[in-house]
Amino acid sequence: MYNSKPHQEHNLEALHRHMLDTRLAMLVSHGEQGLLATHLPVLVATDEGEFGTVYAHLARANRQWQDLQLGTEALLVFPGADAYVSPGFYPSKADNPKVVPTWNYTAVHAYGPVEVIHEAAPLLNIVSRLTERHEQGRDQPWQVADAPADYLEGMLRAIVGIRLPIARLQGARKLSQNRSAQDIAGVREGLASSPDYLDNQLAAQMRHL
Template sequence: MYSSKPHQEHDVAQLHAAMLATRLAILITHGAHGLLATHLPVLVETAEGELGTVYAHLARANPQWQDLAQASEALLVFPGADAYVSPGFYPSKQANPKVVPTWNYLAVHAYGTAEVIHKPESLLAIVRRLTDLHEQGASMPWRVSDAPADYLASMLKAIVGVRLPISRVQGARKLSQNRPPQDIAGVREALSASPDPLDNQLAAHMRHL
């Protein structure tokens, strides 16, 4: 992932936090079936392995798992909040009009070689952990055990699991760090006042610069 030096994020704890905050990641592979991408919820175990390990599952009908089984490197993209940045947000443009629009964003790219999982008990564990994660906070959380056992068994036959130990990770945290303090404040204030929730999320990250 290209990112200019002021916007590179190398702190693993920060990268893990961004990954954990992403509800839907993008799995990208390039193998016998060509270039493939799948959007999927993931479970990030930050303490498993040097850089963490990611768990997910794919539809068995999705040929991407066959490419993963060939032990070629895969890429998981964790997109964060993003926002358009207008030159009008910069107070400094009054003195120097040499400014252009840009885009601020957060993103993490995690690479690794995946293990494909077929055992029903291991698949069930992945499904249960993902479900419990996303049912947190529900007034009446649904549990995998709420479904009939025979129905679960039939559904598990339709998926394959993925375990991807992260071998390298890259992060971009483009939050106007290359601008003078007054321009950073101007962008933050403009995004905070925006009716777009994603703009507001990015403004919140800019408060920690």
Template sequence: MYNSKPHQEHDLQRLQQQMRETRLAVLVTHGEQGLLASHIPVLIDTGEGEYGTVYGHLARANRQWQELQQGSEALLVFAGADAYVSPSFYPSKAATHKVVPTWNYLAVHAYGSAEVIEDSAALLDIVSRLTDRHEQGRDTPWQVSDAPSDYIEGMLRAIVGFRLPITRIQGARKLSQNRSAEDVAGVRNGLASSSDPQDNQLAAQMRPL
């Protein structure tokens, strides 16, 4: 992705945290079927490999898994909060009027070649871990074992899993770092006063004066 120097994020722990916090990633491949993209929940094992390893699954009817099987590089996009930045947020607007709208956002791009998983035990482990992750905190968490075993076996036959060790990673934290401290404060205050939760999330991450 294009990412100007002030907005580049290189802190691996922060990048991995952003990946964990993104509930739905976008898997992008390019092969014989052209460009394909799927929106899927994934697991991040930060202790496996230099940058971490991603686990997930696709419907067997989704032919994108065949592109993964070919071994070509895939891209996983983890999009975080984003917000429109109005020129009216900048104190410098009153002095120069040389301002235009922009967009602040958080994003991580992770690349690697995937290993396709069809073993039922390994697939069960992936879907169980995904379920446990998203059921945690509920009063009565649902577990995969709550469903009849023969039903789960049939569902597992309908999916294909993957394991993707990350070989390179890019991060963007576009939070008005290229503006003056006064303009940064203006953007932070403008987003903090918004009724949009994503605006508030970005405001909380902007540097103080």
């Protein structure tokens, strides 16, 4: 991804934290069937490999896995909060009107080859771990074992798993770091006062610049 130097994030712990906080990622690949993308929930094993390993599953009817099985490199996009930045947020505009709107955002891109998983046992493990993650905090968490065994077997046959050992990571934290401290404060205050919760999320992240 294009990412100018002031906005690059290289801290592995921060990159992993962003990935772990992302509920739905986008898997992008290019192969014999052209350019394909799938939105999917993922598991991030931060302790597997140099940069971590990602697990997920696709519908078997989704032909993207056929290209992935050929060993093509894939990209996982982990989006974060984003916000429109108005020139009106900059106090410096009063002295220098040469300003234009921009967009602040955070994102992580993970690249690597993909191993496609067909076996029932590792597929069940992926599905169970994803379920446990998203059922956390419920009064009565649903478990995969709650489904009838024969029904579950059929569901597992309808999906394929993927394992992506991350070969490289790119992180972007575009939070107005290229502006003066006064303008950064203006953007932070402008986003914090917005009724939009994504604007508020980005403002909270800007407090740690």
